[in-house]
Amino acid sequence: MSIMLYATLLIASLTLSILYLRTKRRVHNTPLPPGPPPDPLIGHSRIIPTKDHPEIFYEWSKTYGDVMHLNALGHSFVILGSEQAAIDLLEQRGANYSERPYSPMHDLIGWGDMLVFQSTGEQFNRLRRLSQQPFTRQGVLIFRDIQIHHMYTLLHNLTRSPQSFYKHVQKFSAAVIVEIAYGHRIIADNDPYLQMVNHGTQVVADSGNLGVNILDIFPILKNLPAWFPGAWFISFGIESQKYVQKARHWPFQDVKEQLAAGTAKTSFVSLHLEEFEREGTQGPEEIKDLKTATLLLNQAGAETTSSSILLFIFSMLIHPDALKKAQEEIDRVVGHNRLPDFSDRESLPMVECVMQENFRWHQPVPLGIPHCSREDDVYRGMFIPKGSIVIPNAVSMGMDENIYANPHMFWPERYLPKPAGNGEPHPASIFGFGRRACPGRYLADASIWLAMVNIMATFEISFAQDAYGKSIVPPREYITGATRRPKPFICQIRPRGAWAEKLIQQAYQDSL
Numbered sequence: 001m002s003i004m005l006y007a008t009l010l011i012a013s014l015t016l017s018i019l020y021l022r023t024k025r026r027v028h029n030t031p032l033p034p035g036p037p038p039d040p041l042i043g044h045s046r047i048i049p050t051k052d053h054p055e056i057f058y059e060w061s062k063t064y065g066d067v068m069h070l071n072a073l074g075h076s077f078v079i080l081g082s083e084q085a086a087i088d089l090l091e092q093r094g095a096n097y098s099e100r101p102y103s104p105m106h107d108l109i110g111w112g113d114m115l116v117f118q119s120t121g122e123q124f125n126r127l128r129r130l131s132q133q134p135f136t137r138q139g140v141l142i143f144r145d146i147q148i149h150h151m152y153t154l155l156h157n158l159t160r161s162p163q164s165f166y167k168h169v170q171k172f173s174a175a176v177i178v179e180i181a182y183g184h185r186i187i188a189d190n191d192p193y194l195q196m197v198n199h200g201t202q203v204v205a206d207s208g209n210l211g212v213n214i215l216d217i218f219p220i221l222k223n224l225p226a227w228f229p230g231a232w233f234i235s236f237g238i239e240s241q242k243y244v245q246k247a248r249h250w251p252f253q254d255v256k257e258q259l260a261a262g263t264a265k266t267s268f269v270s271l272h273l274e275e276f277e278r279e280g281t282q283g284p285e286e287i288k289d290l291k292t293a294t295l296l297l298n299q300a301g302a303e304t305t306s307s308s309i310l311l312f313i314f315s316m317l318i319h320p321d322a323l324k325k326a327q328e329e330i331d332r333v334v335g336h337n338r339l340p341d342f343s344d345r346e347s348l349p350m351v352e353c354v355m356q357e358n359f360r361w362h363q364p365v366p367l368g369i370p371h372c373s374r375e376d377d378v379y380r381g382m383f384i385p386k387g388s389i390v391i392p393n394a395v396s397m398g399m400d401e402n403i404y405a406n407p408h409m410f411w412p413e414r415y416l417p418k419p420a421g422n423g424e425p426h427p428a429s430i431f432g433f434g435r436r437a438c439p440g441r442y443l444a445d446a447s448i449w450l451a452m453v454n455i456m457a458t459f460e461i462s463f464a465q466d467a468y469g470k471s472i473v474p475p476r477e478y479i480t481g482a483t484r485r486p487k488p489f490i491c492q493i494r495p496r497g498a499w500a501e502k503l504i505q506q507a508y509q510d511s512l
C-alpha cells in the first residue's frame with residue numbers, strides 16, 4: 001500500500017472510530033458481544049486479519065464464544081460461530097437481519113444492483129422471485145438432462161487428460177449454468193460464454209469479500225482518481241464495468257433472437273421471457289431485472305459448484321478409506337454395467353455421507369455472505385447495533401464440538417444412525433440462512449452429487465509419485481475469496497478398469 005493511501009486510511013479510520021464509539025456509548029448500556037481487546041480509538045482495526053479470516057475468527061471464537069463483536073473503522077462486525085446463533089438471528093429474527101451491507105466496491109464494478117448485494121425492498125422481492133422460481137426442488141428436475149450431458153463430458157475429459165482435472169471441473173460447472181441460463185451448449189475451450197463466466201469469476205475474486213474489502217470499509221476512497229498511488233481498485237472497477245456491461249446484454253440478446261427465430265432451447269431466460277409474454281408483463285423494468293438476475297446466476301452458480309467438486313477430489317485423495325467405502329457401496333448398488341444416476345441417490349447413503357462431510361470439512365463458502373442488521377437488537381443480553389455486518393462463520397459451525405464429535409476428523413459415517421455412525425446432522429450452514437438462503441441450492445446439490453458419484457464410480461484417485469517413487473502428498477491449502485477451493489495440486493486420476501472406460505465412452509457418445 002502506498003504511503004499516501006496509508007495516511008488517508010489512518011485519518012479516515014481514526015475519525016470513523018471516534019464517531020462510532022461516541023454514538024454507541026450514547027445509545028446503549030447493554031454490553032456489546034465479547035471480542036478481542038480493542039486498541040484505544042482505532043478499535044480492532046489493527047488486528048482484523050487481511051487473510052485466513054475464517055480460521056482466525058474460528059480460533060478467536062474458542063475464547064470469545066459464538067457471538068463475537070469487532071469494531072473496525074467505525075463498522076460494527078458480529079461474527080456468528082454456531083448454527084444456533086445463526087438460526088436465532090438470521091432466521092428467527094429474519095425481519096431484522098436480512099439486509100446486505102452497502103457495497104461501494106460492487107457499485108463501482110457496475111453490478112451493485114444484483115440480488116446478492118440488494119437490501120430488502122421491492123427490487124429485492126422481484127429479483128428473488130425471478131431467481132428462485134425455476135430452481136425449486138421440483139423445478140430443477142427439468143435441467144437434469146443438461147447436468148447429465150455435461151457430467152458425461154467431464155468423465156470423458158478426465159479419461160483423456162486427467163492431469164487437467166482442475167480445468168475440466170471448472171468447465172463442467174460453467175457449462176451447466178450457462179446452458180441452464182441461456183440454452184447455449186459450451187463445447188470448445190475458447191467458447192465466449194466460457195470466457196465470460198471465467199472473467200466474472202476473476203472479477204468476484206479480485207473484488208474481495210462483501211463488506212470487508214477496502215472500498216466497502218472506506219467508501220470515501222471511491223472518489224480518488226485512478227492515478228492516485230495505491231488506488232488500484234479504481235482502475236479495476238472501471239475495467240470491470242466494461243465486462244459487466246457486455247455480460248449483461250449480449251447473451252441475453254442471443255436468446256431473444258433465437259426465440260424470434262423459433263430456435264431457442266429451454267432456459268432460465270427463455271422460460272421467463274415466455275412467461276412475460278403470456279402474462280403481458282414484458283416492460284423495460286422486467287427485462288432489466290431479468291438481465292440482472294441472469295448475470296448473477298453465472299457468478300453465483302459456477303465457481304461455488306466447481307470449488308465443491310475440487311474440494312471433493314482433494315478429500316478423496318487424502319482419505320482413500322472414505323473413497324473405498326463409497327465405491328464398495330456404488331459397486332453393490334449400481335454394479336459395473338451402467339453409470340449411477342439420480343434414481344440411485346436414496347440407495348447410496350455412504351455417498352451422501354461423503355458429500356456432506358466434504359461440505360462440512362472444507363466449507364466452500366466459508367464466511368457465507370454477510371447479512372446486515374436493520375435496527376438495534378439485544379440477543380442473549382448482548383447489544384447488536386443497527387447496521388452491524390453479521391458474518392456467519394461456516395468454518396466455526398462445521399467445527400462445533402457441541403454438534404460434531406472429533407470435528408477435525410474427516411469421518412463421513414458420522415451422519416449415519418447409531419451404531420454404524422453417530423447420528424449427527426448434515427451441516428446446515430452451507431447454503432446460508434433465512435430469507436437470503438441460496439436460491440440455487442437444489443440445483444447445486446444435484447450437480448455436485450451427480451459429478452461426485454460418477455467420479456467415484458469410475459475413477460481411482462491416488463497420490464502422484466515423484467522421481468524417486470515417493471507419494472506427493474499435497475498440503476491442505478486453500479485459495480479463499482468469497483468461495484474457497486484447494487490450491488492447485490497434482491494427483492493421479494485413472495479409470496477403475498476397462499469396464500469403466502467403456503461405460504464412459506458409450507455414455508458420452510450417446511449424449512452427443
Ligand code: HEM
Nearest residue numbers: 115116300301304305368369431432433436437438440444
Ligand atoms: C455449492 C454450491 C453453492 C453454494 C455453497 C452456495 C452458497 C450460497 C450462500 C452461502 C449464499 C448466501 C446465503 C445467505 O446470505 O445467507 C448464497 C447466495 C446465493 N446463491 Fe448460492 N451457492 C451455491 C450455488 C448456487 C447456484 C448453482 C446458484 C444459481 C443457480 C446460486 C445462486 C445464489 C444467489 C442468487 C444468491 C443470492 C441470494 C440473496 O442474496 O438473496 N448459488 N449461495
